[in-house]
Structure formats: structure tokens, C-alpha cells
Amino acid sequence: MASVPGSDKVYPLLGRPQDSLSLDEHAEYNVSFPAYLGANFDASTTNFTYSIPAPESQASAKPVELVLSFLSPITPTSTLRQAIPASYMTVHVKGSFNVNLYVDLNGQWVSGNRGSQIVWELAQQQLGKSDKGLKTWKIRRETELLLSEERDQAEWGTLHFTGPSDLRHEAGTSGIVRPRFARTGTLQNEIDEDFRGIMEDEPIFAFSKSFNLNSSESSYTPSTDSVMFSIALVQNPVTQFASARGLTFMRPLWASWFSSVEALLDFHYLDYDTAASLATNYSAQLAIDAFKSGSDDYVDIVALTARQVMGATVFSGTPDDPILFMKEISSNGNFQTIDVIFPSFPFFLYTNPRWLAYLLEPLIEHMLSGQYPNKYAMHDLGSHFPNATGHADGNDEYMPVEECGNILIMGLALVNSLIYDTDVAAGSVWSSLGSSSFDPDPTTSAFSLGKLETRDGVFGLDDSWGGSTKGAKQAKKWVTKSYRLWKQWTSYLIEFSLRPHKQLSTDDFAGPLELQTNLALKGILGIKAMSQIAEAIDNVEDAKYYKNISETYVAKWEGY
DSSP states (O other): EEEOOSOOOEEEEEEEEGGGGGTTTTTEEEEEEOEEEEEEEEESSEEEEEEEOGGGGGTTTEEEEEEEEOOOOOOTTTTHHHTEEEEEEEEEEEESEEEEEEEEEEEEGSSSTTTOOOEEEEEEEETTSSSSSEEEEEEEEESSOOOOETTTSSSOHHHHEEEETEEEEEEEHHHHHHHHHHHHHSSOOEOOOOOEEEESSSSEEEEEEOOOOOSOTOOOOOOOEEEEEEEEEEEEEEEEEEEEEEEEEEBBBBGGSSHHHHHHHHHHHHHHHHHHHHHHHHHHHHHHHHHHHHHHHHHHHHHHHHHHHHHEEEEEETTEEEEEEEETTTTTOOOHHHHHHHHHHHHHHHOOOOHHHHHHHHHHHHHTTTTTOSOOOOSSBBBBEEEEETTHHHHOOHHHHHHHHHHHHHHHHHHHHOOOOOOHHHHHHTTTOOOOOOOOOOTTTTTTSSOOOOETTTTOOOOOOOOOOHHHHHHHHHHHTTTHHHHHHHHHHHSSSOOOOSBSSOOGGOOOOOSOOOOOOHHHHHHHHHHHHHHHEEEEEEEHHHHHHHHHHHHHHHHO
């Protein structure tokens, strides 16, 4: 909400705060609505722009322009930043009269059950080495349900809502705090400590700021100001995973670089300019490339798709062995579904191919450890995120040819993305940036993040992805570690893909079908992919064998 000093008007912006306000003509405020000037967005940012009219005492002044800017940065050159589970909200104002701003969140961020009991506190900390500080609302369930979801929403973790320390704050009942701001234009710096349910006298956690855009009512020269907030949902562990060493609570990847949540939030808040710059660079390049491939509408589709893909993921593991977990959203919540990763992998090849490697890693590790009994590639790592407990009984969703073909095609795509001679030839424009050194240590990932770089004054950047001799070495290290699995999946396709028996494909809504033409072709492509994967480790005999079979099969497929 926004209000104007000297006026009785309050202007709802987002989130329907007017539901807590009285529309009675005898109220001490008047609910009005600003002029909505529209929205714009790219892959990382959404901006909503409003126009707030001047009070009667300054009727000659132009309206204040207020922009709500939301930034969830996609940073292809910095996995460290991408692994931070936090976003920014910045409010920009421009005008010649003063405006008060009100922002709040409620407990629905930490539970899908409105009856859940929640607790909260306000913490304050110094901001880096400056004399400024931060205020942070911390909200969580009173009794967290670790690694559980309700209505596809996490029931564990703490929400951190942060702003600068010069803001006013208040925690209290929505029906009291919001109307009081509407009357007074400020908050009381008070905390209601009567912990209760999310919608039980709905507790909300608010900040307010007064923008002093002009101290003189006789001057209409516009000035600008802004305030930035960060919103983070911090979980530890982020998932449980049936890894090679057994069922493991998986820490967030950011915990390898930051000693505490406070250190994480401090870095994130101070890093805004850098994160915004990296995200803007990505969004601009994405828009250029999408337009070349389609139209303005396609630019929008690709930008929104990028958000959805990254929104379904969480980074885990360690810098020596990073992992990216994915939830099957807008469906049944399966964990690390291969035929869901498959349609997203062009995004990862374009943006940062190492993230595709981190997605495949837990699948490869789990199956390589022998915990999955079938000879074909598994459908998913668990029936519902965030529990990657596997399918020791082998009774996952039955898509054997689909998943073997998918993972082999993605494996080859990953290998090919590593092999290029010039920067222009790289599959991603960001792949060639950074050091070309190679880590031969067999105990670490071929794509480890053990040595983050500083370039052009920016800390925490990834090294280069492949290229020159490094790419061939990385491909060989990666494939060699799990080569028997790639051969196992290909052997299954050789036996069963030419005339597929009754089974599901990724279009599982159609039910199990036999002799699916597209499924047979995907299997053949998987066999062909294996011939080139074998070439990556200089296995000439295997490469020739799989190539011959794929050519024989495709000729038969054409004849059916």
C-alpha cells in the first residue's frame, strides 16, 4: 500500500490489502486506487508501475510514479548466486510530493495449511562493514514437518523478510495493522508476541518507509528514491537422497560458502547490483536469441519458461560434487523425473550446461550404487519431492525405453557441449568465460566448483565449461566414471526399442501402448548417441558397434 501525507487517501497496490480496510464513508481514510500503468518483464525481473495523484494541497504537482520491481536473478556465470534461495523486491518512486510505503507478508509463505501454528521474531544485524544495518522478520512453523509438503508447499524452513534498519516495523493482526497505517502512514515498531495460527487473527509482518521527495510544498521539482527488500526461504536440509552412501539429508549448496544464514543474507543484500547486472546480461542475450528464433511472443515465452525451470530446482551437494535437484511441478511432484528433465535440457544447454550435469548426477550416482534393480533407466528418484528415496522394488512409473533414450540423448548433448575450439563455437555464450584449467582428481566431479573465480571485480564466478583440450578431458572423466551404466541402458534399447512392448511414454496420459513409433525412434537415437559417447573415451570398438546397430535399426524402422 501507499499513502500520501496530508491526504486521507490510501492506495492498495498488490495483494488486496483493501480486504483488511474499511470502505465505510466514516472511516478515517479513503481507499482509492492508483492508476496502473502496466507491467514489463524479462527472464529475471517483473516491474509493475503505478501513478499516485498529488494531494489537494499540491494539486499542481505531477503524480508520483511508483514501481514495484521483483528480481529473481538467473546468473549463468555464477552458480554460487544461483544457489541462493532468495529474491529481491525494490520499490522505486519518482515525484515531487512525499509518499508513505507499506509492505507486509503473512504466514502462508511457510505452510500450505492455513491452520498451522507459526512463530516469528525480528532480528537486526550490521550490514557488512558499513554503519548501516538490516532488519529481518523470521517466520516459521512452530512445529516444522521436516521434508514434508502440504498442497505442494514446503512445511519446513524459515522465511526471512529483510529490509534496511531505518524502516519502521510492526507485527500484529492484519485487521489492526493495515488500517492503522491507512490512518497514520506509519508503523509502531511493535511486535505482537501472541503466536498463533496463520489465519487466526491473521498475523502479518510489516515494514513501512516514508519517502521524502520534496520538503517544500511550493517546489514541484521531481526527485527519486528507492528501498530494497530481500525475501528468502532458508531450508537445511533441502532434501533427502538415497546416495551411494545411503539415505542422506542433503545440505543446501550455499552452506559450503557461507558460515551462517546471516552471512548468506548479508552477502545477498549487498550483492544486488552485481546480481542484477549478471541477470540483465542474461535476459538481454536471451531476448536477442529468442527473437532470432521466433518473434516477440516467443521472447516472452522463453523468458517465462526460464523462470519456471529454475523455480523447480534447488542446489545441493558440495563444491567438489554439486547437485541440482528438480521437482516435477504442475503434475504429481515426482522427484528428478528423467522425462521432465528432458524437455528442459535445451534451457540448461543454452544457459549453463554444468547445471544439466548436476541434474543428471544424482540419477547416475543412485543407479551406479546398485539401489535400483532394473536394467533400464529409472523414471524418477522418488514418488514425491523432497524425498529422493528411490525405488528399491523397481516399481517406479514404467517408461523403460523413454527414459533410456532420454538420458542417453542428454548424455551426448552434455559431452558435445564440452567440445568446441573457439568461443563462437560454444553452445552457450557464457561457456568459454573463465579459467581453462582441468582438475584430474578422480574423486571430484568433472565439473566441480572448488575454485571460484573473480573477474572484472566480480567474486564467485564459475570457470569455463569445456573448450579446447579441457573439454575433451572433462568429457572423458565424466563418461568414464559411469560408462558401465551408459552401456547397460544401451543394451536394454538394443533388445527392446525396435518394437517396443506395451509401456508408457512421456505422454503418460495416453496410458500404456505397444509399438509406439516415436518411442522406437527415440530408442534408436539413444543407441546412436551411445556410439558417440563411446568416442568421447576413445572406445573405437564400442563406437563402431553401436553405430552399426543404430543404422540397421533405423532402416528397419523406416520399413515397418
